[in-house]
């Protein structure tokens with residue numbers, strides 16, 4: 001029987017809260033997106049969340065307040081989406097809420113997502129499942145990426161080896177083939193590009209990669225960045241704003257001032273190169289490459305990936321019938337279903353955990 005779940009993801013780009021109403025037909029291994037919306041962050045909340053990603057004064061209090069504001073915005077979105085779809089809140093089995101990552105430290109076995117799940121349950125009258133990463137971390141895993149398990153469930157092909165590449169703030173990939181699944185974070189996706197575009201263009205991102213396209217890659221800067229040991233480390237691995245932050249970039253810029261437009265071109269090349277190098281490190285090689293996440297809208301990044309991966313062609317996950325904007329939110333609806341049906345949500349081959357674990361904490365309605 002079809003079951004309805006709501007998945008909520010607000011990722012590292014801090015652009016807003018993605019909410020997806022999803023129907024699961026577990027016996028047929030099918031997930032159907034019934035409707036989705038994004039609640040953009042008001043600037044003040046975005047800035048508060050961004051500042052919580054780095055150590056700072058009074059952060060426990062600030063995290064408490066920001067978590068409640070996050071839950072209030074998410075609840076508005078859930079209630080609006082269900083109303084639009086003509087679905088009563090009581091018809092939803094559960095909400096899977098990722099929350100907002102403000103710290104991710106797999107080397108210290110913890111990851112912090114805020115998002116006041118009790119308040120979200122109160123405002124929606126729906127069971128809320130949250131804190132998906134810490135059980136995997138407790139079992140010795142990275143706690144990320146989690147979406148590869150959903151990719152494997154939904155998108156495994158008997159004919160071809162496939163790569164699914166999510167390009168959000170960070171880039172992560174899943175390799176499916178020959179009965180094996182692997183996956184890891186390859187490094188920065190849009191996070192450094194966004195930072196540089198905000199600083200020099202006053203815009204949240206470089207639309208279509210047009211500014212990066214007009215610059216020249218600075219070979220010395222590119223090589224310097226590519227030498228960061230994160231890129232050559234083997235999986236399992238995951239990363240975040242704790243590691244690839246503005247200071248990481250600033251430390252690598254030359255004192256004799258590279259032109260901002262050339263730095264943007266180089267950052268885009270870094271994203272493209274590290275994704276392609278990460279794909280090349282995987283066995284068996286992916287015959288098909290599909291892209292999701294906001295990076296799919298960056299025309300220049302897509303062109304560079306296409307050039308570097310030729311003769312293979314890359315496609316949006318839309319051709320697999322999964323809207324690239326909502327992949328992660330749907331995955332958290334799936335993780336909620338896995339939790340309520342007491343099935344594991346992690347893949348030890350991806351996260352490095354000692355075994356499969358049921359992920360999530362339940363806040364009943």
Ligand SMILES: Nc1ncnc2c1ncn2[C@@H]1O[C@H](COP(=O)(O)OP(=O)(O)OP(=O)(O)O)[C@@H](O)[C@H]1O
Pocket residue numbers: 010011012013014015166167168169170171189190194204205206207208209292293294295297298299328
């Ligand atoms: N039209 C566009 N042109 C270029 N880049 C775009 C465009 N639209 C979105 N983006 C990029 O996509 C980003 C948002 O992507 P997405 O929502 O997938 O990230 P996220 O889910 O927050 O991150 P993560 O997957 O790391 O958690 C924006 O910050 C921007 O960099």
Ligand SMILES: CC(=O)N[C@H]1[C@@H]2OC[C@@H](O2)[C@@H](O)[C@@H]1O[C@H](C)C(=O)O
Pocket residue numbers: 011012101104111143144145146147148168169170171172185238239240328
């Ligand atoms: C700690 C954390 O929030 N990590 C995110 C982030 O955004 C992309 C990448 O880094 C991935 O590892 C993960 O999110 C997705 C949803 C995941 O767990 O698969």
